[in-house]
Every structure is written in structure tokens, then in C-alpha cells.
Amino acid sequence: MKHFKHSFYLWLVALMVIVSSCSKNSDPTPSNQYLVSSALVGEFTKDQLVQRIAAGDPAFAQIAPFLQYGIKVYKIVYKTKNTDGKEIQASGALIYPAAKTTTSALISVQHGTIRSDQEAPSYFAANSEASLAGSLFASLGYIIAYPDYIGYGTSNTVPHPYEHRASLASACLDMIRASKEFINQEKIQWDERLYIAGYSAGGFATMSLQKKIEEEASAEFNLRASSCGAGAYDKTAFMKYITTNKTTGVVGYNQLYLWTLLTYDRIYGLNRPTTQYFKDPWAAQIQSSKENATINVSFNTIFTDAFIKGLTDGSDTGFTNAVKDNDVYDWKPKTPTRLYHGDADDLVFYFNSQNAFNAMKARGATNVELITLKGKNHATAVQDFLLGSYQFFSSIQ
Numbered sequence: 119m120k121h122f123k124h125s126f127y128l129w130l131v132a133l134m135v136i137v138s139s140c141s142k143n144s145d146p147t148p149s150n151q152y153l154v155s156s157a158l159v160g161e162f163t164k165d166q167l168v169q170r171i172a173a174g175d176p177a178f179a180q181i182a183p184f185l186q187y188g189i190k191v192y193k194i195v196y197k198t199k200n201t202d203g204k205e206i207q208a209s210g211a212l213i214y215p216a217a218k219t220t221t222s223a224l225i226s227v228q229h230g231t232i233r234s235d236q237e238a239p240s241y242f243a244a245n246s247e248a249s250l251a252g253s254l255f256a257s258l259g260y261i262i263a264y265p266d267y268i269g270y271g272t273s274n275t276v277p278h279p280y281e282h283r284a285s286l287a288s289a290c291l292d293m294i295r296a297s298k299e300f301i302n303q304e305k306i307q308w309d310e311r312l313y314i315a316g317y318s319a320g321g322f323a324t325m326s327l328q329k330k331i332e333e334e335a336s337a338e339f340n341l342r343a344s345s346c347g348a349g350a351y352d353k354t355a356f357m358k359y360i361t362t363n364k365t366t367g368v369v370g371y372n373q374l375y376l377w378t379l380l381t382y383d384r385i386y387g388l389n390r391p392t393t394q395y396f397k398d399p400w401a402a403q404i405q406s407s408k409e410n411a412t413i414n415v416s417f418n419t420i421f422t423d424a425f426i427k428g429l430t431d432g433s434d435t436g437f438t439n440a441v442k443d444n445d446v447y448d449w450k451p452k453t454p455t456r457l458y459h460g461d462a463d464d465l466v467f468y469f470n471s472q473n474a475f476n477a478m479k480a481r482g483a484t485n486v487e488l489i490t491l492k493g494k495n496h497a498t499a500v501q502d503f504l505l506g507s508y509q510f511f512s513s514i515q
Contacts (some may be wrong), residue, residue, distance in 0.1 A: 134344040140464045152196045152296040154207055159242045161216065167253055173244060183317075187215035189256040193240040195272050196296030201285045201385045203381035209271035210293045211239035211248050211264040214306055214425040217416035223308035223342075224301075224486070225255065225511070226263040226294050228316030228323035231374060232270070239264035240271040259479040263303065263508055267323070280409075281350065281378045282385055286323040286332035294339065310340045314509045317458075317503055318466060318496065325446045325474075332430050336353025341513045344451070345507035347458040348466045348496060350378075351447035352473040354438070358469060361426055372417050386440035393467050395425050447474035450481035456510050457487065458503040460494030 164171060164185050192212045200206040202259050215222065229239060230246050239248035248264045249330025256262050268289050271418035277439025281487040290395045294312070301308045314331075328344040350356050383390055392401040402410045413420060447470070455478075459471035468490075475488035489506055491499045 121408070131293065133216070145181055150296075151300045151338035152198075152292050153303070154195040154197060156195070156212070156300055156303075157193045159193050159211070159306070161188070161195055162253070163169055163188040164257065166258055166451055169394040171225060171245065171253060172251060172380065179338075181256055185254070185257040186259060187218050187257050189213055189253060190216045191242050191252075192300065193242075193271070194293065195478045196292055198268070198289045198292035199285075200268060200273075200276065200419075201279050201282060206268065206273055206276070208268055208273045208289050208293070209238075209266045210297075211242055211266075212297050212440070213248070213250060213252040213262040213264065215256050215259050218259055218307070221307040222259055222261045222309040224261045224263060224294075224297065224308055224315060225316065225512075226265070226290065226297075226312065226314045226327070227255075228249065228314070228320035228327065229264060230317055230418050231280075231319040235270050235274045236275075238266040238270035243428050261297075261306065262264050263294055263297040265431075277381075277384070277485045279320060279385060280374075280381045281319065281444065282351075282381055283322075283326045283446050288327040290323060290327040291330055291335060293397050311337045312341050312514070313343050313345075314341070315345040315347075315507050315511075317500060321346040321444065321466075322399045323349075325349055325351055328451065328455070330448055331448055336452075343452050343454045343456075343511055345458065345503070345510055346458045346471075347503035347507070348460065348463055348499060349470060350466050351445070351470045353378075353444040353446075355473060356467065356470060357441045358429060359469075360417050361421055362418055364418060367414055367416050368465075369414050371410055372413040373409050373411070374465070375411065376404065377419050378410060380404075380409055382437070382440040382444070386436070386443075388440065389438050393422075396420050399479060448477040448481070450483045451486055452480060454485045454510075454514055455483075455487055458489045458491060458499065458506060460496065460499035460502075462490040462493050463499065467494040487499045 167185060167189060167487050195207055195209050197205055198208045210248060212399060218320050232265055235244050236243050248408055252262045252264055267278060268285055269276055314324050314327055324344060325346045331339060331341055390404045395421060396404055432438055457471040457475055459468050461468045478486045491502045
């Protein structure tokens with residue numbers, strides 16, 4: 119989450135009054151089916167944690183009086199499946215309060231977009247999302263699972279399947295399964311409660327994970343609540359919008375849109391030449407630089423007329439079916455779910471959450487809320503999402 123740390127301080131001050139835990143022992147697991155290995159990344163006393171966090175952002179030093187525990191951070195390596203269905207080893211960070219004597223809840227946090235391997239949670243690099251958010255929550259008494267996703271950490275030799283629903287869901291679920299085995303192995307006191315949360319790309323991953331847990335693994339986990347912020351859940355509507363409407367032309371935004379398109383082209387075996395999607399000179403630049411291409415115009419202006427027509431009228435069945443396979447908005451959640459979204463979001467448009475809420479309610483869902491953050495954009499909505507999410511989690515024990 120690019121903007122994660124900037125709004126974190128104010129949220130943490132408010133969070134102190136709502137942190138809670140309850141007691142219930144977990145049952146040991148006789149053998150590990152997912153966990154391959156674990157390695158201690160770091161152990162930090164409360165004082166060391168304060169210094170580390172302040173070094174990342176001096177404003178964070180002000181939350182020092184609220185920290186409760188030192189933490190331990192482990193890199194977890196586990197088995198999952200890649201987009202081709204073949205087994206692969208992936209990784210993530212498992213962070214927990216080192217000296218806590220009572221049981222804790224587990225929160226699986228799906229991180230936002232990262233553009234370099236060293237930002238992945240398992241490296242626990244200073245100033246990364248996992249280092250800041252993960253450290254703080256663990257110090258406040260939570261066990262935190264932070265999957266790297268495929269393409270980062272242990273699996274960094276393969277491409278990251280950006281915004282690919284199925285592989286994000288399976289990699290995150292298998293990380294939770296491996297975390298459960300590690301928790302039992304190390305005799306960490308987990309009370310079996312599971313919460314999941316993520317913002318932006320992490321919001322899409324969280325929604326994808328929630329759907330998979332509810333449909334395939336509900337007996338395995340006591341999933342208590344899900345909080346999804348500003349995710350691109352309605353991929354079909356999103357793709358049509360950015361290819362037919364004027365957008366900001368911000369280079370970083372365009373790179374994320376492009377990354378999604380190229381990911382689907384690769385994973386679904388379309389493997390088209392760039393000229394089938396894009397006009398010159400953009401086609402040549404994208405052929406050379408892929409998702410790192412510098413596109414500083416409205417995204418809809420770079421496409422060929424033939425591609426836009428095929429996407430709009432549905433005649434390009436190969437690409438439209440690939441996009442549709444990544445829709446995760448039209449289903450009926452059983453778990454209490456909140457959708458947070460700023461209505462001024464010009465990166466991941468608000469209609470994604472509105473469409474999801476409408477579709478879920480139409481299917482009879484009674485436990486889904488849409489929290490519209492008035493006037494907030496993708497960056498400024500983060501603080502409201504974080505505070506709201508943990509108030510929500512603390513209210514559902």
C-alpha cells in the first residue's frame with residue numbers, strides 16, 4: 119500500500135481504546151501439510167520496536183506509550199499452487215507478541231501493491247507495510263499473517279500474478295494454513311478467531327480470499343469478519359471504464375492498469391502481440407518495458423479501435439472471459455463484511471464497491487455494509503479504512 123504509513127499515526131491513537139482479546143486454546147496439529155520451513159527474521163523488544171518504527175517515520179515515535187509487547191518475526195515458507203496449477207513454494211511473514219501470556223486473535227493482512235521484491239512482508243524491511251503495520255499490531259497483542267503472494271520472497275523467480283483472483287486467494291489461504299501449523303508447532307496461544315483485511319490490491323485479495331474460505335474452507339477456520347478497502351472487485355466494469363473513459367493520465371496509475379491487462383494476457387494464454395491491444399508509439403514502448411512503460415496520457419487513448427470495440431460489444435471473448443473470471447463482486451457472503459471506499463477515488467473507482475454492495479444485497483446478504491468515505495480519494499481514505507476496520511473487528515468477537 120503506497121500510502122499506508124502516511125495516515126497510520128492518527129489511526130493508531132484511536133485504535134488503542136478498541137484493542138481486545140479473548141481466551142481459547144487451539145488444538146495441536148499432528149503434522150504439517152503446508153508449512154515447509156520457518157526462520158527467525160528478527161526479535162524486537164518494546165524499546166527496539168519504538169526506535170525501529172520512529173526511524174521509519176518520526177511521527178510514529180508518538181505512539182510509543184501505547185505499545186505493549188516485544189515481537190518476534192518469522193519468515194514462513196509454505197506449499198501452494200501457481201497459476202498453472204503446479205505446486206510452488208511461497209512465503210510470508212508471521213509476526214506475534216513475544217511475551218503475551220493470554221490468547222490472541224489472528225489477522226491475515228493482504229498487502230497493497232508493491233513494485234519491488236524487497237517490499238515483500240517476509241523481508242520485513244524497515245519502512246515497509248509489514249514492518250510498520252505488522253509490528254504495531256503484534257505489539258498490541260495480535261498475531262499477524264502477511265502473505266508475500268506468488269512472485270515475491272521465496273517465489274520471486276516467477277512473475278507476480280497481479281490482480282489475479284484465483285492465485286491470490288489460494289496463496290493467501292495456504293499462508294493461513296501454514297501459519298496455523300507454525301502456531302501449533304511453536305505453541306503460540308491463538309484463540310482460533312480469524313479476521314482478514316486489505317486495502318487497494320489488498321482489498322481485492324481479501325475479497326478473493328474471503329470467497330474461497332467461505333466456499334471451500336469454512337470448516338477449517340473461524341472467520342469472524344472481513345474488511346475490504348478500495349478493491350477492484352468488478353473487473354469487467356473497471357476494464358470497460360478505463361478503456362472507454364478519460365482517466366487521470368498519472369503514470370503510476372496507468373502502470374497498474376497495464377500490469378493487470380498484461381497479467382491476464384499471460385495467465386489466460388492469450389499471448390497477443392502488443393499491437394493487438396495498443397496503438398503506436400505505445401505498443402513499442404509496452405513491448406519493451408511491459409508494465410513499467412511511461413504512459414502519461416489518459417489510459418483509454420492508447421488502445422486500438424478494434425480492441426475497444428471487441429471489449430465493449432463482447433466480441434473479444436478471449437479477453438472478456440479472462441477479465442470476467444476475475445470478477446469477485448457478485449456473490450453472497452456469509453461472514454460479516456465491510457466495504458470501505460472513498461467516493462473521490464480516481465485510481466480504483468468507487469463503483470467497484472457500490473456494485474459489489476448492490477449485487478450482494480440483491481443475493482440476500484444481510485451482513486454487508488458499504489462505508490462511503492465522502493470526498494476521500496485512494497490515499498486519503500486509508501486512515502478511515504484502518505480505524506473503521508479495527509473498530510469493526512473488535513465489535514465481532
